[in-house]
Amino acid sequence: MSVRETVVLTVAGSDPSGGAGVQADLKTATALGVYGASVLTGLTAQNTRRVQEVHPLPAAFVSAQLASVVGDLDVRAVKTGMLGDAAVVAAVAAGLPPSSPLVVDPVVVATSGDRLVPQDAVAAIRALLVPRAAVVTPNAPEARLLTGAADLVEAGRRLVGLGARHALVKGGHVEGGTVTDLLVSAEGVVELSAPRVDTPHTHGTGCTLSAAIAARLALGDDVSTAVDAAREYLRGALLSGAGRQVGAGHGPVDHLWRLR
Numbered sequence: 196m197s198v199r200e201t202v203v204l205t206v207a208g209s210d211p212s213g214g215a216g217v218q219a220d221l222k223t224a225t226a227l228g229v230y231g232a233s234v235l236t237g238l239t240a241q242n243t244r245r246v247q248e249v250h251p252l253p254a255a256f257v258s259a260q261l262a263s264v265v266g267d268l269d270v271r272a273v274k275t276g277m278l279g280d281a282a283v284v285a286a287v288a289a290g291l292p293p294s295s296p297l298v299v300d301p302v303v304v305a306t307s308g309d310r311l312v313p314q315d316a317v318a319a320i321r322a323l324l325v326p327r328a329a330v331v332t333p334n335a336p337e338a339r340l341l342t343g344a345a346d347l348v349e350a351g352r353r354l355v356g357l358g359a360r361h362a363l364v365k366g367g368h369v370e371g372g373t374v375t376d377l378l379v380s381a382e383g384v385v386e387l388s389a390p391r392v393d394t395p396h397t398h399g400t401g402c403t404l405s406a407a408i409a410a411r412l413a414l415g416d417d418v419s420t421a422v423d424a425a426r427e428y429l430r431g432a433l434l435s436g437a438g439r440q441v442g443a444g445h446g447p448v449d450h451l452w453r454l455r
């Protein structure tokens with residue numbers, strides 16, 4: 196008898212240095228015991244220090260990749276990351292499997308501070324993907340950019356108002372010894388706090404978190420359980436990554452810590 200794999204699909208950009216983007220998502224899927232498929236939306240030239248170049252793929256080719264995967268594999272959850280430009284966002288929205296839970300990581304700026312997508316892509320994400328999201332996972336600057344709200348709880352409420360079932364507004368960029376993520380839904384706001392891990396190696400935190408949420412949703416968790424499990428997994432990856440060296444800048448989290 197053959198084993199039926201649980202398939203999670205990431206729709207995201209390439210990070211050739213291996214810490215973020217599709218590379219992070221596939222490592223995360225593997226570490227969490229699911230089968231990772233990947234549709235590339237764009238390429239970057241980047242490393243642990245900064246992003247040198249961003250190169251969106253043609254929207255029609257993104258559609259072709261999606262059709263190839265969705266027409267064959269039984270995709271149980273999808274995560275979107277860096278989406279290139281507005282035409283790519285529209286192609287992704289049109290090609291997603293209709294009934295798989297969707298995690299939208301509205302990637303705009305890399306941890307290094309470099310911009311990864313143009314402004315028209317942000318508007319397209321708000322209009323076409325946020326309304327379909329089981330969870331949208333902006334960091335603090337992205338939450339403000341998507342909603343115009345300065346207050347992060349208010350930003351989360353606005354994302355839920357746009358149709359996302361949950362908004363996980365991440366607090367990694369808010370200074371302080373405690374990092375607090377806000378899980379906002381129609382039921383209210385849950386504060387998820389943890390001590391800040393003292394490390395420069397935060398390359399890929401957001402990608403890894405959203406990929407882990409999607410992996411857990413694919414396995415059948417509800418959103419709240421998936422978010423808890425993903426945060427615990429990311430915490431282990433930050434703690435293990437703190438003691439490892441890849442590159443000379445902000446190194447990656449250790450996606451594979453649970454397999455060591």
Ligand SMILES: Nc1ncnc2c1ncn2[C@@H]1O[C@H](COP(=O)(O)OP(=O)(O)O)[C@@H](O)[C@H]1O
Nearest residue numbers: 334365366367368374376390391392400401404
């Ligand atoms: N130094 C840290 N210690 C503990 N958790 C962190 C740290 N940096 C980021 N996180 C967590 O990583 C996730 C991604 O956070 P954030 O850095 O805000 O997003 P992004 O990587 O998308 O910019 C969140 O769950 C946040 O709480």
Ligand SMILES: Cc1ncc(COP(=O)(O)O)c(N)n1
Nearest residue numbers: 208215216305399400401402
């Ligand atoms: C291709 C790609 N996608 C996303 C990110 C964001 O990375 P982070 O998870 O550190 O915010 C990145 N640096 N590169």
